[in-house]
Structures are given as structure tokens and as C-alpha cells.
Amino acid sequence: MGTITFNDVSKIYSGQREVRALEDVSLTINEGEFVALLGPSGCGKSTLLNVLAGFEKVSSGKLLFDGTPISKPGPDRGVVFQEAALFPWLTVWQNVIFGPQVQGIARADYESRARQLLDLVGLSSFADALPVQLSGGMRQRVGIARVLVMNPRALLMDEPFGALDAQTRLSMQQLLLDVWQKLNTTVLFVTHDIDEAILLSDRICVMSARPGRIIKTIPIELARPRSIASLTSPEFVAYKAEIMSDIRITDHH
Amino acid sequence: MSSPTERISSDTGDKRKAVSSWTGLSLVAGRGARRIALALILPLAVIVIWQFAGQGTGNLFGGVLPTPDRVWNAWQIWAFGPTGMGLNPYSGTWLANVLFSAERVGKGFLFAILVGVPVGIAIGWNRIAAGALDPTIQLLRPIPITAWLPFSIAVFGIKDVGAIFLISLGAFFPIVLNTAQGARDVERNLIRASLMMGAGRWTVLRRVVLPASLPSIFTGLRIGLGIGWTAVIVAEMVAVKSGLGYVLWDAYYVGRMDVVIADMVSIGLLGLLSDFVILQIERWVLNWRRLQSYQS
Known part of the structure; x- marks a missing residue:
């Protein structure tokens, strides 16, 4: 599934x-x-994710999820947004259980x-905090937990670590690797960061x-389980x- | 060998440290006291000048405007004097009239919220609702509350309902406009997130659009309540026979300017008090937002 x-x-x-955001x-x-x-x-990579999430409709062509055409958003496709998009008036716990x-x-x-899940993303002691009291990385971890709690068949991640500082990004990538290697959910991960794409994915589609x-598809055959230590291996380079x-x-120089 | 200056400086340093745990609290208390003192300077100055200007005759402007001490005396009799048949028809009726007015404002304001918030959400959230309702609201909005008086009396007569109608109408417009604005401005990704998590249309409205609109709604409530107080005075002056507005006009007719001034001050203080109550509710409901603005 x-x-x-x-x-x-x-x-x-x-x-x-007229803007051709996606073509064939x-x-x-x-x-x-x-x-x-x-x-x-x-x-157009975010557009691709948005039509898959059901936020926007395709102009032509077929888009199937487990053989069924996609008509609207739903908990079977969990979306992690770039800016977390947590409800600021709900606590961390209330945000996580919103879906169920x-x-x-x-x-x-x-x-x-x-x-x-809250424990898995390391936020058990922040259950009663409001999103505004958290750092950007912590907010994004809530964003991941609230999606995983619904047990989605696919995870759609729209530059989820793009707004984080370099160090937080590394720890979030490690966290995602750990979580995904446990759950093995289908993931579509949108990014403009080459390192991130290689480190995390089985396959990179370059747009x-x-x-x-999609102009090129590159399978990444680095051994799993991976960690951020893989970033410096010769295969990675x-x-x-x-x-x-x-x-x-x-090169403009 | 430490010099005296060194000792003094280290001494004050220690004191500062010892005090530091209290500074948070005393700062807040000190700030509050200073704010109140600052706020009182202007009204006290006006009262003092007013009192001295009318000293001797007890009046200003050729006997029209009584001095503050006479207003104060009039208010005391109005508030605490014996009720019943006497030479002073206002004696002992202040609280009753305050309650009449406050009850009308309360009822009218509540009705304005019950209609204004849902209609505002509908306009801000749904294009069809906006197209169907917004133009009519924009057409009615410029008609001042005073222009509705003849209509209100003709339809409802000299009764409470008429006053409540005017208050509701006056409070309705700012509530509906601000609520609609809030509902329009809800962050798109919050809506998308809730749909993605399986929320239906109704749930999105109740659990996302409504809370996200609350800051704007409260702005509308505060403006609406202010207009509600205006409307109640206008309505009571013409369309009912009790309340602060009625006393205001009645006292003017019989030349009791001391009661008129006491009445005006009462209206001002009641408006201030009701705004304070809304502000406290807002602080409590929008705790999350206060934290947000504090951090940024």
C-alpha cells in the first residue's frame, strides 16, 4: 500500500x-x-506535491494513489509543510491528536x-507547550508526529527542513532516517538541497x-541504514x- | 587594600543581585501604579481648573455649567438619596437606571455577537455568502444609528425592544466586518493541514477558521460595544422612559445640569468598565497570541 x-x-x-507548472x-x-x-x-516541485496531496487539481493526465484517482486531501497522505503549519492556539499534544x-x-x-510518537520525536516533556514556545526544529518535529499518528500510507514532505539552520537540519535528517527506517512508509520529499536528497532517498528525480x-531520475544505492555520517563517504561525493x-x-564568477 | 569606592560598588552589586528576583514583580506593580498616576493627571487638572473657574458662584458660562463639587453632591443624592415622592425625582434612582442601560446594552450586544460572528465567518469564508450578504451590509452600514430612530419607534414603539434593536444594529456592523476580515485572512496552510488530517468543512470552520479569526473578532467586539453604549443613550433619550439616556435628556429639560454632568460621567465610566471586561476576556482567550507577540 x-x-x-x-x-x-x-x-x-x-x-x-499562462504558467505551465507541470508538463507531462x-x-x-x-x-x-x-x-x-x-x-x-x-x-513546480511544490505543485507536484500539492496535486498529490489533493490541495490542487491536475489540468490533464492521471494521478493515482493505490490505483484510485486523487480527488481531495486526506489522512492517507500525510503532508509535512515547510513552516510546520501547526495550530498556534493548540498545545503540542492537541496538535498531535488533531487528526485522530x-x-x-x-x-x-x-x-x-x-x-x-511524541516520545520518538523527543518532545514528551513539551506536550503542554504552545507552538510559539518551541524552536523551528521542534515545531517541525511536532509537524512530523501529528502526521505519523494517522498512520498514513504516504508521507509528502514539502522542503520540511528548508527553513532550519544547518545544524538543526542535520539532526532532523537523522531523525527522519531513524523514523523512516522503522516505519517504511512511502515518502515523497521535495527539496532543493542536493546533500539532503542523496542522504535520504532511494531515488532522486531532478526537475x-x-x-x-522531470529531466532525470537517479537511483541512490547507498547502503541502509544510513546516518548523517554517510555525508562524507566517497560514494556520496x-x-x-x-x-x-x-x-x-x-558559474557566474 | 581595597579602596572605599571599590567597597561601595561591590556592595551595591550585591544588593542588586538580592533584589533581582523581586524586580519582575515590583516592576509590574510599579509600572501599574505609574500608569494609573499618569492617566489621572489630565482629568484631575480639568476638574481643579473647572472648580476654581466657577468658585464663588458655583457656576460657569452664566449659570449653565455647575462646578464639580455641585455635580458630586447631585450624584450622591441621585445614587444614595431616599426614593419615592419628593422634590427630587432622581433621588436614589442611579443604580436602577445604570442597570436598565447596562441590561439593554448587554442584550443588544449579545444579539449582535450571535448574528454578527456567524455571518462574518460566512462572508469571510464562503464566496457565495460574501456575494449574497456583503453588498447589502455595505449599503446599510453608512446609515447612522440616529437615522434608524424613527423607524425603530414606528415598528417597536416606546419599548425596550426598540432600544435593543438599535444597540444590536450599531454593534453588528463592526463585529461582522472584523470577523469577515479575520476569516478571510486565515493562513492557507492551516486550512490545508486540517483538510489533510481529515477534517470536514464544518470542523474546519469550528476548529480552524473560528479560532484563527478570534483576534479580529475581539477587535470588532470592542468597537461594537462602544457603539452599543452610544446607541443605548440615543435610544433612551427618545424611545424609552428609563435608563441613563432618559435621565440625561429629562434632567436637561428641567435644567438640572448637575445631574446631566453626573450622568455623562457615569456613561463614560460604564463604557470604560465594559471595555476593560472585554479586554480581560480577550487576554484570557488569546493567551497563545500574547505569547506570540511577546516573543517577536
Whole structure:
């Protein structure tokens, strides 16, 4: 469970100037696979995530989740937003149990799981804190816990660590590796950070902008379990060199 | 060998340390006392000048405006004098009239909230509701509350309902406009997050749009309550036979300017008190927001 299929999907924003955010994107993400979507800002990678989440509709093509067309957002596809998007008036605990609560699940059926997850992301002692009292990294950990508590078949992460400082980002990447290696959920991870994409994913899809297209797919065959120590291995550096030549970063100096 | 200056400086340093745990509390208390003192300077100055200007005759402007001591005396009789048949019809009726007015404001304001908040959320949240309701509201809004008086008396007669209608109407517009603004400005990702977690439309409204709009709603409530006090005085002057507004107009007709001034001050203090109550509720309800602004 958790297979994602894009079949010639296009997304066009009509307006004064038509924007082709996605053009003929075909992509299959298999059950339990971790795929990173890498590209510069404005290349349509967030659009791809938004149509998959059900926040926006595709203009043409087919988009299936476990064989069913996607029509609206739902707890089977847990989204982690860049700025966490926690409810500022709810405590950490209330934020984490929001999903099961609004789905009408009995308290006894989610309470222990929510506690475990809060423990897993290291925030047990902050259960009664408000989001504003947390650091950016802690907020993002709440964002991950509140999604995992719903036991989604896929995790959609939209540059979740993009707004964090370098050190916090590393510890969050390690946390995500640990969590994912335990759960093995399908993950689509949007990022513009090459290191992050290589470190986390099984496969990197490189996107280009206007029109948004997947120009290259690179399988990452680094051994698992990985950790942030992998960042300095020779294989890692080789992948990085390959990707950098692919996206042809132009040197302005 | 330490010099005397060194000793003194280390001494004060120690004291400062010992005091530091108290500074938080005493700072707040000190700040509060200073704020109140600062706020009282202007009104006290006005009262003193007013009193001295009218010294001797006890009046200003050729007998029209009584001095503060006479206003104070009039208020004391109005508040604590014996009620019943006497030469002073206002004697002992202050509290009753205050309660009449406050009850009308309370009822009208409550009704304005019950209608204004849901309508405001609907306008801010739903395009069809906005298209259907907003133009009519914008058309009615510029009509001042005084212009509604003849209509209100014709429809409701000289009764409480008329006053409550005017108060509700006056408070309704700021409440509905601010609520709609708040509902429109809810962060898109909060809505998306709640939908992603399986919330239905109604749940999104109740658990996301409403709390996210609360800061704007409270702004509307404070403005609306102020207008409610204006409306109750206008209504009581014309459309009912009790309350502070009625006494105000009645006292003017019989030339009791001391009662008029005491009445005006009473209205001001009641408005201040009711705003303070709303502010306290807001601080309690929007605790999360206070923390937010404190940090930034």
C-alpha cells in the first residue's frame, strides 16, 4: 500500500500569463520507497506535491494513489509543510491528536500511539507547550508526529527542513532516517538541497523549471541504514558530483 | 587594600543581585501604579481648573455649567438619596437606571455577537455568502444609528425592544466586518493541514477558521460595544422612559445640569468598565497570541 502513479500529468495556471507548472510528468513511486524531488525554486516541485496531496487539481493526465484517482486531501497522505503549519492556539499534544480527533477515532485508540510518537520525536516533556514556545526544529518535529499518528500510507514532505539552520537540519535528517527506517512508509520529499536528497532517498528525480518536468531520475544505492555520517563517504561525493553536472549549475564568477 | 569606592560598588552589586528576583514583580506593580498616576493627571487638572473657574458662584458660562463639587453632591443624592415622592425625582434612582442601560446594552450586544460572528465567518469564508450578504451590509452600514430612530419607534414603539434593536444594529456592523476580515485572512496552510488530517468543512470552520479569526473578532467586539453604549443613550433619550439616556435628556429639560454632568460621567465610566471586561476576556482567550507577540 502506498503506490503513487503520475501518468502524463500537467498543471497549467491560467491567468494573464499562462504558467505551465507541470508538463507531462510521469512517475511511479513504489510502496515503501523514498523519492526525493530535487530542483530549483519555482520548478513546480511544490505543485507536484500539492496535486498529490489533493490541495490542487491536475489540468490533464492521471494521478493515482493505490490505483484510485486523487480527488481531495486526506489522512492517507500525510503532508509535512515547510513552516510546520501547526495550530498556534493548540498545545503540542492537541496538535498531535488533531487528526485522530477530527476523524472521530476513540481516544483510547490513538492516545498511546500519540504518546509514543511524541516520545520518538523527543518532545514528551513539551506536550503542554504552545507552538510559539518551541524552536523551528521542534515545531517541525511536532509537524512530523501529528502526521505519523494517522498512520498514513504516504508521507509528502514539502522542503520540511528548508527553513532550519544547518545544524538543526542535520539532526532532523537523522531523525527522519531513524523514523523512516522503522516505519517504511512511502515518502515523497521535495527539496532543493542536493546533500539532503542523496542522504535520504532511494531515488532522486531532478526537475527543471518552466515547464516543470522531470529531466532525470537517479537511483541512490547507498547502503541502509544510513546516518548523517554517510555525508562524507566517497560514494556520496560521487553521487553529488554526478547530480551537480546534471543540473549544470552555471558559474557566474 | 581595597579602596572605599571599590567597597561601595561591590556592595551595591550585591544588593542588586538580592533584589533581582523581586524586580519582575515590583516592576509590574510599579509600572501599574505609574500608569494609573499618569492617566489621572489630565482629568484631575480639568476638574481643579473647572472648580476654581466657577468658585464663588458655583457656576460657569452664566449659570449653565455647575462646578464639580455641585455635580458630586447631585450624584450622591441621585445614587444614595431616599426614593419615592419628593422634590427630587432622581433621588436614589442611579443604580436602577445604570442597570436598565447596562441590561439593554448587554442584550443588544449579545444579539449582535450571535448574528454578527456567524455571518462574518460566512462572508469571510464562503464566496457565495460574501456575494449574497456583503453588498447589502455595505449599503446599510453608512446609515447612522440616529437615522434608524424613527423607524425603530414606528415598528417597536416606546419599548425596550426598540432600544435593543438599535444597540444590536450599531454593534453588528463592526463585529461582522472584523470577523469577515479575520476569516478571510486565515493562513492557507492551516486550512490545508486540517483538510489533510481529515477534517470536514464544518470542523474546519469550528476548529480552524473560528479560532484563527478570534483576534479580529475581539477587535470588532470592542468597537461594537462602544457603539452599543452610544446607541443605548440615543435610544433612551427618545424611545424609552428609563435608563441613563432618559435621565440625561429629562434632567436637561428641567435644567438640572448637575445631574446631566453626573450622568455623562457615569456613561463614560460604564463604557470604560465594559471595555476593560472585554479586554480581560480577550487576554484570557488569546493567551497563545500574547505569547506570540511577546516573543517577536
